[in-house]
Amino acid sequence: MNISVTMQDKKTFIRWFLDNYQLKRRESVWILNYLINHDSFLDNVHFIREARFSPRGIIISAHCSDEVPFRFYKDNIVTTDAEKSFHDIRMNKKDPVYIQLNFKNSHQSMEYVAVLEDNPFLPEDHYVTKEDRQLAAKLLDASHYQYKKKKLQEAIDLALDKRDEDKFRLLSKAMRQLKEEAEDKIEHI
Known part of the structure; x- marks a missing residue:
């Protein structure tokens, strides 16, 4: 998964995702649409798993997922306020943002896997039981x-x-x- 994902790949994926899934929070739709329409942001967007470990991560869930509707992580602060995270994204467009999308069968989605990158912040022993x-x-x-x-x-x-x-x-x-x-x-x- 350590391949370079193009801006066009990200746009195509986000459009596909928004067309196929209903999100739990409408603000999540706003954020994803904003990213599609602003190329300067997409360069710093990375789709990963376990975004909570990243310095600036967003978790967005579709209705078909049992996961939390929305979470924004910045350093050691966590919020469910999507508007604050949207503001942070706009104000800090040069900083990388790591997005985790939760939806049914996400691990089997070819579209998602195509844009998914390795999480460089994941602890080495995270999957060790x-x-x-x-x-x-x-x-x-x-x-x-x-x-x-x-x-x-x-x-x-x-x-x-x-x-x-x-x-x-x-x-x-x-x-x-x-x-x-x-x-x-x-x-x-």
Whole structure:
């Protein structure tokens, strides 16, 4: 999705969107129509997902969506006042604005995907779930255990080769402790 989206592509998409969806707030229609009619703004308009993470983002929803009707994010301020956001867009036309559109099957819309850009403000781990983190921790624990076990086994083998009984007993005790700790900590994945 890191392709350059032309101004004409954006205009065509916005017209298509307005022709095919009824928006929850009439001010949203005003904003989108204003963008179509002012080329200088469209250069700085980017359609993204998760606009709430951007420094200047707008969320607009169609009636077919269960999402909020309208949100404007600027730095750490959030408002539902579409007129204030419209004023901000007009006054700061050189600043990028990131728009998220919510409508039924938006993820499957070829028209939307054609203008959709990557969100550069999205946290890297945004799509990582709690279960993913837990699984990663288990895998890391299992890997760490296998590494320690291998190193201990190599040291035990070396102690046996050298016929060092004291070292063998010490390392064997360490191996038993490692296995006991692992039983408590590591589940089979």
